[in-house]
Amino acid sequence: MEGTYHPDLEDRMLAETICSAVSAAGLGIAAITAYRKRFLAAARIAAYSLVPIGLVMTGAVEWLVDTAFSPVAWAGFGVLGAAWLLFMSTRAVERRRGGRKETTGGTEPSAVAPAASSPSRAVTAKPRTGAPAGEDFSDIEAILKKHGI
Template sequence: MLAETICSAVSAAGLGIAAVAAYRKRFLSAARIAAYALVPLGLVMTGAVEWIADTAFSPVAWAGFGVLGAAWLLFLSTRAVERRRAGRAQTTGGVEPRAVAPSSSSPSRGVTAAPPRSAQAPTDDFSDIEAILKKHGI
């Protein structure tokens, strides 16, 4: 009963503000304010406010929300574990875990080390960068 009274008062105040806005020739904002003001009144008339008020003060309803939250957490945690297991089985082929980046941890094939700095020509500034990129397969 109290919630319905508060919602009705909020609607009346909003419609009053909309009337003032319309008096000041701001019809668009007056229509928008009136629309917002009619929402609480509509909720009271449909009975949604009574249902929400009964739910908010019901310990059984709060226990139900707790059970739903626990079920949601269980669902999410099982999905996370399932994804980890699927990712692990897909990468390793079911044998044993491999390195995360095996190409960077293994030595490169067919690429020789860059020559010492003194042996390089002064115009060839990017050869050491090219050697690093080739070493990583880029």
């Protein structure tokens, strides 16, 4: 049984070796940084350097390696991605509609004043008498003058 190939075991050992080497290299860089009297930066580098070895010790690397080579796990990531896309697309549609909710055929209670317009759609300026409705730009001109445009 010594000569048999165990891909899971070898993949885990490779990942653990890489994490250990990254941690050792990072701690070496932290020591050099501390030698140069940059203690705050050295402490930060040491903290980052301890993360990979901590992940190995907790078993997270083993879990990640098992997940990386599992087709079921990748299918699960695909399902999570599809769910995320659905959430984002519904939010985009909601924003485009301006926050209005779609009607569901009268199952929801009606508004108190269904014929009332929302404040953002209310017409605040009345057109001058004798002028066509689309040509009253006095309030727009006042705003532009106020801002110096």
